[in-house]
Amino acid sequence: MMRSLSTAVSIGCLFVLVICLMLAHGFFDKMDRVSIQPVFQTMDRIELQDARSALENGGLPALRTYLARLDADFGGEHFLLDRSGRDVENGVNHFDLLPPTPLTHARGEHHGVFDIEQQSDDGAxxxxxxxxxxxxxxxxxxxxxxxxxxxxxxxxxxTGYIVLPLRRTAAVVGSFGVGNMGVRIRAKRKDEIGILARSYDSMADRIEGAFKRERQLLQDLSHELRAPLARLSFSTNLARTAEDQQAALDEVKRDLDRLGFLVSELTALSISPLGGGEDDRRNTLTDLETMVAESVHDCRLESTAKQCSIVCTGSAPELILGRPEDLKRAIDNVLRNAVRYSPQGATIEVVLKQSAEWSTISVRDFGPGVPKDLLDRIFDPFFQVDPARSPSQTNLGLGLCIARRAIESHHGVISAMNASPGLRISLAVPNQLRSVSDAGTYVKEREVEASVDR
Structure with a gap:
């Protein structure tokens, strides 16, 4: 197999060239034999007959006049010879002008002179x-x-329109493969090569974004682990010498609980594929109403501690296809986030809606909300709007990230918007698992609905 597309193009062009030349040569040869030569031979015979007729009817003066007219019209010299090759007009021997026997007619170039020879039918x-x-x-x-x-x-x-762009694309892909993630093709073409280039650029953007997010995740993780580990080391040393060893051990227990919570959250974060990819775990029919009721019941301790009430409205009577453990975890995290940021004694609203294709759970708190420019970032790992004023030491900024991955793994959509006051987070999943393009269409519909509600 050929390893270079330019070599294949060159060989293909050479093959096409040979075929074209052969066909052209055959066409021109046939056209000369079938169309051109018969026409010229007919003209030569007519001129011979006209010269002979002039001689027989008008004598030598008429022949000289006719031949002189041919000389003037076509250029060169014209002769009428007898069968032996002598000029009928002046008797000069032009035997050297006759074609070789047995030819009776010929035309062509000889030594820089174009000759026409035509014999009469009777040979005279x-x-x-x-x-x-x-x-x-x-x-x-x-x-x-x-x-x-x-x-x-x-x-x-x-070569210039196909081979060179493909080589440039290969060079960019190779550069990306060795770690230069900023390179892009940036093609403006509208054909298949342009589509390929734009597909690569889009893929590279996603990979670069995922790589940066994961690198940031590792940095944040190391930061989150450093503090409790340092406190554990200090608390352990303190427990050996402190008078109140129970208090020191309580500090150790709190730090261990924090580390355990962090590990469990990271484990949940790793279960769902990055970016809402496919999950090979089994999907089952799930009752959202029952699931929401269970999540509300599971959050009763947190809500009771803040004297908050959780009010559920709406319904979702149809079962949906999904993974109950992922959906339950997403609802729990969103609901606990709402309780965490709700004011003392506030109400948390949970609304269920179900259409022919989508099931939606909306959770609203009446807390401080989120600055508009940070709404999209609250789903990033370890992100906190104001870490210095975090209401809980277990708030690692992973809950909403886990919820997003769980919903996107179902090809669903999770979004946040300020409700003035408070924050509303909506989780929407298709009743049957569909393509990601359907989720994109749902996002646009939600944006239109939100603009109308405002």
Whole structure:
């Protein structure tokens, strides 16, 4: 197999060139034999008959007049010879002008002179025309050269329009593969090569974004682990010498609980694929109403501690297809986030809606809300709007990230918007698992609905 597309293009152009030249040569040869030569032979016979008729009817003066007119019209010299090759007009021997026996007619170039020889049917006369060639006439060679030029131009065009862009694409992909994640093709073409380039650029953007997010995740994780580990070391040393060892051990227990909570959250974060990819775990029919009721019940301790009430409205009577453990975790995290940021004694609103294709759970708190420019970031790992004023030491900024991955793994949509006051987080999943493009359409519909509600 050929390893270079340019080599394949060159060989293909050479093959096409050979075929075109063979076809052109066959076409021109057939056209000369079938169409051109018979016409000229007919003209030569007519001129011979006219010269003979002039001689027989008007004598030598009429013959001289006719031949002189041919000389003036076509150039060169025209003769009427007898069967032996002598000029009928002046008796000069022109035997050297006759074609070799047994030819009775011929035309062509000989030593820079174009000759026409035509014998009468009875063999009594020869019509001869000679004309020196001043400049070579256009021959079929010009057409051959034209074909060669066209094929070579097409080869160069294919190389420049197809091969070179593909080589550039391969170079960019190779550079990306060795770690230069900022390189892009940036093609403006609308054809398949342009589609390929834009698909690569889009893929590279997603990979670069995922790589940066994961690197940031590792940095944040190391930061989150450093503090409790340092406190554990200090608390352990303190427990050995402190008078109140129970208090020191309580500090150790709190730090261990924090580390355990962090590990469990990271484990949950790793279960769902990055970016809402496919999950090979089994999907089952799930009752959202029951699931929401269970989440509300599970959050009763947190809500009771803040004297908050959780009010559920709406319904979702139809079962949906999904993974109950992921959906339950997403609802729990969103609901606990709402309780965490709700004011003392506030109400948390949970609304269920179900259409023919989508099931939606909306959770609203009446807390401080989120700055508009940070709404999209609250789903990033370890992100906190104001870490210094975090209401809970277990708030690691992973809950909403886990919820997002769980929903996106179902090809669903999770979004946040300020409710003035408070924050509303909506989780929407398709009743049947669908493509990601359907989720994109749902996002646009939600944006339109939100603009109308405002």
């Amino acid at each position: 006369y020869w019509f001869i025309a000679t004309k020196p060639i001043q400049s070579r006439p256009v021959s079929f060679l010009s057409f051959y050269l034209l074909i060669i030029g066209i094929v070579l131009s097409l080869g160069a065009l294919c």
